[in-house]
Amino acid sequence: xxxxxxxxxxxxxxxxxxxxxxxxxxxxxxxxxxxxxxxxxxxxxxxxxxxxxxxxxxxxxxxxxxxxxxxxxxxxxxxxxxxxxxxxxxxxxxxxxxxxxxxxxxxxxxxxxxxxxxxxxxxxxxxxxxxxxxxxxxxxxxxxxxxxxxxxxxxxxxxxxxxxxxxxxxxxxxxxxxxxxxxxxxxxxxxxxxxxxxxxxxxxxxxxxxxxxxxxxxxxxxxxxxxxxxxxxxxxxxxxxxxxxxxxxx
Amino acid sequence: xxxxxxxxxxxxxxxxxxxxxxxxxxxxxxxxxxxxxxxxxxxxxxxxxxxxxxxxxxxxxxxxxxxxxxxxxxxxxxxxxxxxxxxxxxxxxxxxxxxxxxxxxxxxxxxxxxxxxxxxxxxxxxxxxxxxxxxxxxxxxxxxxxxxxxxxxxxxxxxxxxxxxxxxxxxxxxxxxxxxxxxxxxxxxxxxxxxxxxxxxxxxxxxxxxxxxxxxxxxxxxxxxxxxxxxxxxxxxxxxxxxxxxxxxxxxxxxxxxxxxxxxxxxxxxxxxxxxxxxxxxxxxxxxxxxxxxxxxxxxxxxxxxxxxxxxxxxxxxxxxxxxxxxxxxxxxxxxxxxxxxxxxxxxxxxxxxxxxxxxxxxxxxxxxxxxxxxxxxxxxxxxxxxxxxxxxxxxxxxxxxxxxxxxxxxxxxxxxxxxxxxxxxxxxxxxxxxxxxxxxxxxxxxxx
Ligand SMILES: Nc1ncnc2c1ncn2[C@@H]1O[C@H](COP(=O)(O)OP(=O)(O)OP(=O)(O)O)[C@@H](O)[C@H]1O
Ligand SMILES: [Mg+2]
Numbered sequence: 001x002x003x004x005x006x007x008x009x010x011x012x013x014x015x016x017x018x019x020x021x022x023x024x025x026x027x028x029x030x031x032x033x034x035x036x037x038x039x040x041x042x043x044x045x046x047x048x049x050x051x052x053x054x055x056x057x058x059x060x061x062x063x064x065x066x067x068x069x070x071x072x073x074x075x076x077x078x079x080x081x082x083x084x085x086x087x088x089x090x091x092x093x094x095x096x097x098x099x100x101x102x103x104x105x106x107x108x109x110x111x112x113x114x115x116x117x118x119x120x121x122x123x124x125x126x127x128x129x130x131x132x133x134x135x136x137x138x139x140x141x142x143x144x145x146x147x148x149x150x151x152x153x154x155x156x157x158x159x160x161x162x163x164x165x166x167x168x169x170x171x172x173x174x175x176x177x178x179x180x181x182x183x184x185x186x187x188x189x190x191x192x193x194x195x196x197x198x199x200x201x202x203x204x205x206x207x208x209x210x211x212x213x214x215x216x217x218x219x220x221x222x223x224x225x226x227x228x229x230x231x232x233x234x235x236x237x238x239x240x241x242x243x244x245x246x247x248x249x250x
Numbered sequence: 251x252x253x254x255x256x257x258x259x260x261x262x263x264x265x266x267x268x269x270x271x272x273x274x275x276x277x278x279x280x281x282x283x284x285x286x287x288x289x290x291x292x293x294x295x296x297x298x299x300x301x302x303x304x305x306x307x308x309x310x311x312x313x314x315x316x317x318x319x320x321x322x323x324x325x326x327x328x329x330x331x332x333x334x335x336x337x338x339x340x341x342x343x344x345x346x347x348x349x350x351x352x353x354x355x356x357x358x359x360x361x362x363x364x365x366x367x368x369x370x371x372x373x374x375x376x377x378x379x380x381x382x383x384x385x386x387x388x389x390x391x392x393x394x395x396x397x398x399x400x401x402x403x404x405x406x407x408x409x410x411x412x413x414x415x416x417x418x419x420x421x422x423x424x425x426x427x428x429x430x431x432x433x434x435x436x437x438x439x440x441x442x443x444x445x446x447x448x449x450x451x452x453x454x455x456x457x458x459x460x461x462x463x464x465x466x467x468x469x470x471x472x473x474x475x476x477x478x479x480x481x482x483x484x485x486x487x488x489x490x491x492x493x494x495x496x497x498x499x500x501x502x503x504x505x506x507x508x509x510x511x512x513x514x515x516x517x518x519x520x521x522x523x524x525x526x527x528x529x530x531x532x533x534x535x536x537x538x539x540x541x542x543x544x545x546x547x548x549x550x551x552x553x554x555x556x557x558x559x560x561x562x563x564x565x566x567x568x569x570x571x572x573x574x575x576x577x578x579x580x581x582x583x584x585x586x587x588x589x590x591x592x593x594x595x596x597x598x599x600x601x602x603x604x605x606x607x608x609x610x611x612x613x614x615x616x617x618x619x620x621x622x623x624x625x626x627x628x629x630x631x632x633x634x635x636x637x638x639x640x641x642x643x644x645x646x647x648x649x650x651x652x653x654x655x656x657x658x659x660x661x662x663x664x665x666x667x668x669x670x671x672x673x674x675x676x677x678x679x680x681x682x683x684x685x686x687x688x689x690x691x692x693x694x695x696x697x698x699x
Contacts, residue, residue, distance in 0.1 A: 048639050076641030088636040092654025092661075101650065102640035109641070141654070142636075158640065 001026050001197050002047075002080070002166050007058035009039075009046055009222075016042045018222035019058070024166065024197040031200045031208055031233060034219035035241045040201045041085050043219070044170050048082040049075055062166065076102070077109035079165030083155040083172055085201070090142040095154070098142050099124060099161050106162060127160040130190070132183050148175035156187035166197040173207035185210030205237040220248050253309040254291050258284060260430075261396055264315060273372040279380065283395035286385040293389055302574045302606045303545040307514055308488050313430035313460050315397075316342035321349060321421055329452045331480070333667045335417040336361055338402050342423055342459060343431025345400055349419070358410030358443075364401040364434055375403060379436055382466040382494035388518070390490045394432040394464045401434030401463075406443035408470070415446040415478075415665060420461065422453025422487055428460065435465035439473035439501075446665070448478035451489065451511065458486030458513075465493040469501035471525075476504045480668060482675065483511040485542065492518035500527035506663055507534040507546065507563075510675050515544040523550065523557035523588075534563035535659045537676055538571035538603075545574035552581040552588045555615075559589070564659050565596040566652060566676070567603035577622070578610040585615045592622040597629070597655050629655075649680050 002024040009017035016039045024030050032040055046053045047060060049072035060067040062080050070078065090098070104114045115123075128135055131153050143151050152172050159167050169188065176184055188211045191198060200211065208216075208230065216232040217224045220241065225248040226232065236244075261284055272280075292309040293300035319341035326339070326349050338361060339349035345363040352361055367375045385392040402418045418435060437447055451461065461483065469475055483489050489512040495503050509515055521530040536544045550559040565573045579590045596605045609622040629651045637647035656676050663669040 050635060071644075072635065072638040073641050073643050076639055081641075082639055084636075088632055090630075090633045090636060090651070090654065092657035093633070093637070093650050097650055097653075098637065098640060098642070101637075101642045101646055105641040105643060105646070141657075162640070 001063050002199070003059075003061045004043075004047075005059045007043075007046070007060065008056045009042060010054045010056055011042065011052060015056075016222055017046070020219070020223055022217065022224060024199055026165075026197055027194040028214045029192065029198045029200065029211065030215045030217065031202060031213040032217045032219050033202060033233065033236055035245070038219045039222045040219055041170055044082050044168050044201065047075075047080065047168060048072065073105065074109070076162075076164075077106050081159060081162060081164035081167055083159060083167065083169040085170040085174075087143050087151040087155055089144045089146075091144050093142050094139055095142050096124070096138040099138075099158065102158070102162055124161060127157055130160065131157045131187055133157065149177060149180040152176060152184060153180065153187075156184055159191060160187060165195065166199065167191055168199045168201070170201045171203065172200070173202055173204060181206060182210065205233055208233050218244055220245055223248070252291070254288060256312055257393060258288060260313070260315065264397070273368065273376065275376045276368065276372070280396050283385045283392045287389055287392040287396055290389050290392065299388070299547065302572070303514075303516055303543065305490075305514070305516075308460055308490070311428065311430075311460060311488070314425070314427050316344050316423075316429045316431065319344035319346035319349075321346060321423065323348070325454070326421065329421065330419065331417060331448075331450060331667055331671065333415060333417065333665065335415045335448075337417045337419060338363065339419040339421065340400065340431070340433060341421045342429045343400055343420075343433050343461075349421075356410070356412055358407035359412055360403070360405040361416060362403050364403050364436070365399060367403040375436070378438060378468060379434065379466070382468070382496050382522075383464045383492060387492065387494075390462050391464055391492060394434070394462050397430075397432035398434045398464070400431075401436070403436045404447060405438045406440050406445055406473075408440035408442060410440065410443045410445070412443070412445040415448055417448045417450055419450045419452070420463075422451070422457040422459045422461065422484055424454040424456035424484075425459070428458045430460040430462065433461070433463045435463065437465070437467040437475065439467065439469045439475045441470040441498075442472040443470075444474040446476040446478070448480060448665070448668070451479075451481045451483045453484045453487065455484055456486070457484040458488075460488040461490070463491045465491070467493070467495045467503070469495065469497045469503055471498045471500060473498065473501045475502070476506070476664070478506045478665065478668060479508060479517070480671070481509040481511055481515065485511060485513050485540065487512050489515045491516070492520070495519075495521040495530070497521060497523050497525070497528040497530065499525035502529045502531075504531045505533065506668075507532070508668070508672055509534075509536040509544050509546070510672065510679070512544070513542060515542070516547070517545070518547045518549075520549045521551065521559070522553055523559065524553045526554050526556040528554065529558040531559070532561040532563070533659050533662055534561075535565075535656055535672065536563075536573055537566045537656065537679060538573055539568040539679060541570050543572045547574075547576045547578075549578045549580070550590060552579065552585045552590060554582075555584065555586045555588060557585065557588045559591070561592040562659065563594045564655060565594070565605060566599065566656060567596065567605055568599040570600070570602045572603070573605045575605070575607040575624075576610065577608075579612070579620065579622075581613040581615050581618055581620070583614040586617040588615065589619040591620070594624045595655075596626040597652060598626060599652065649677075652680060653677055
């Protein structure tokens with residue numbers, strides 16, 4: 001469903017992604033690992049449509065549509081949703097506003113009507129309970145004053161309410177305590193679906209113990225240098241990245 | 251004929267029509283006030299305090315005085331805040347007993363229309379009325395004093411804690427010939443009393459009246475008073491108001507000055523912190539569209555050491571609206587160890603909207619903590635982006651963030667009915683493309699569960 005082909009991206013004049021290719025099919029869970037600064041977040045930012053990233057060549061398509069031609073909100077409405085590594089605090093915008101506006105935007109884009117209020121409340125409550133979050137979070141401003149772990153849970157909550165076709169999760173596991181890790185992993189697992197693709201960026205095996213990936217990629221210096229099954233992640237855990245960096249430089 | 255003459259003639263006509271004799275002090279003040287008004291005339295842009303606010307729409311007006319307080323119960327109910335409250339209602343300045351509810355006045359609380367207070371015990375009123383708002387405060391306070399016959403007199407005996415808010419509702423009706431009213435509000439908060447008073451201005455959409463109100467609040471030692479002004483007057487209304495506060499030792503005054511309506515609006519708020527431990531908090535929100543003009547002038551006088559003031563005003567201006575914020579703090583020479591903090595942030599939704607903002611600090615003491623800041627700007631683009639990545643279109647994202655901007659003041663509001671009303675009003679007034687009303691309703695419904 002998501003196809004990235006030979007993607008080259010520059011940020012402020014320097015090339016960060018240098019010919020990256022990646023295909024995620026419906027029903028698959030992909031993990032992207034790689035050293036700091038390799039370009040993992042850059043990839044998600046480009047897919048989401050953030051300003052300041054210049055695609056110099058290559059393409060991104062989602063269900064056959066040219067993603068780079070779509071507006072930021074159109075991408076999300078089409079079901080391409082990003083969970084941020086550093087979720088933005090939005091003072092004054094209540095979580096519930098964000099959820100409702102986002103869900104309705106998606107429905108309207110699909111030609112469905114807005115969700116009736118009682119149905120919406122039922123849905124939101126079910127999901128917030130699932131994420132073991134207090135319902136007071138709904139009335140709080142998006143991420144404002146949330147702890148690191150709470151922010152990550154909140155990202156997953158949005159995923160659960162919005163039910164994207166392709167969920168990209170950038171370091172959703174960093175900064176989580178053991179219990180939160182389980183809750184977040186459960187959240188991600190509940191998203192697993194034959195119709196849905198999931199792309200997880202992570203540094204740790206910890207999350208992958210709970211959420212078993214179908215494919216593991218290693219991103220080094222703007223390129224995917226190796227792909228494999230879940231055992232590749234275990235190998236990285238014990239050997240680090242150096243051998244791959246050397247291999248790819250060779 | 252001069253512009254002032256129209257008003258002086260109206261005053262003469264009113265005086266000769268008055269059928270009951272007034273206490274001599276009232277008549278004397280009326281005369282002095284009218285002389286003062288005649289001498290100074292309406293302010294012009296040459297007056298520093300009125301530099302940005304053109305009052306010609308008032309000066310050139312020809313306003314009648316209302317003679318009755320008729321207002322259908324159903325339409326009044328639709329305008330009334332859904333709050334359990336003690337309520338006084340005035341229609342175009344005239345007291346309406348049927349629309350008021352003072353049936354269960356708690357012990358230690360007096361609430362009555364000024365006319366009644368003058369009849370029953372005018373000396374008690376005369377001793378305090380006008381003590382804070384002299385006729386030389388502004389031409390409008392003089393004009394008010396010349397005309398004033400009605401308003402609200404509120405007293406809390408020492409130690410009285412009033413649970414229900416007290417709402418003074420001012421309804422404005424649509425007339426063929428617009429009317430003017432010059433109400434007074436007098437609040438005497440006894441030592442350690444605690445209460446909330448809300449002035450609510452609202453009316454029929456087509457109204458185009460002139461309201462010129464003067465409010466005074468005296469806080470004795472340890473008194474806690476929260477004052478709300480919810481100004482949702484019809485867009486044709488001309489609205490001039492001043493609120494004068496005198497604070498004793500350890501008293502706490504909080505003002506919420508919320509302005510959504512009115513075509514031409516000027517608010518003055520003055521607090522005198524006269525004894526140690528006195529504290530004043532000013533919160534303000536103004537939202538203006540079309541050609542609305544909203545001017546807020548605030549002043550805090552730190553007349554004693556160890557006094558504290560804090561101010562946060564926010565303005566949102568759309569279309570060709572014009573906003574003015576002037577926040578002044580004066581720290582007297584021996585007022586050491588005071589703190590005064592002030593902030594004003596404005597959001598311009600259109601490039602033809604205009605804001606004039608000016609903080610003024612006059613500090614004559616050396617051991618003080620003062621700060622002020624003013625920002626005028628646009629929305630946080632990173633937040634716009636974050637919302638869009640959730641599928642929210644750009645316009646709605648901007649609408650949400652505008653609502654959020656107002657929300658920072660509304661968060662502090664303790665009366666939920668007021669916060670919701672303002673939030674809904676702001677959401678409803680934002681361009682329709684934002685489509686926010688449904689969202690706010692959802693949040694309100696959630697809060698009520
Ligand atoms: N706005 C920017 N300006 C300049 N350089 C940038 C900008 N954004 C990203 N970069 C650079 O691009 C490179 C890739 O950054 P990116 O955030 O994609 O790495 P990452 O793989 O997600 O790393 P991490 O594991 O630390 O999150 C880094 O060297 C970073 O400094
Ligand atoms: Mg990253």
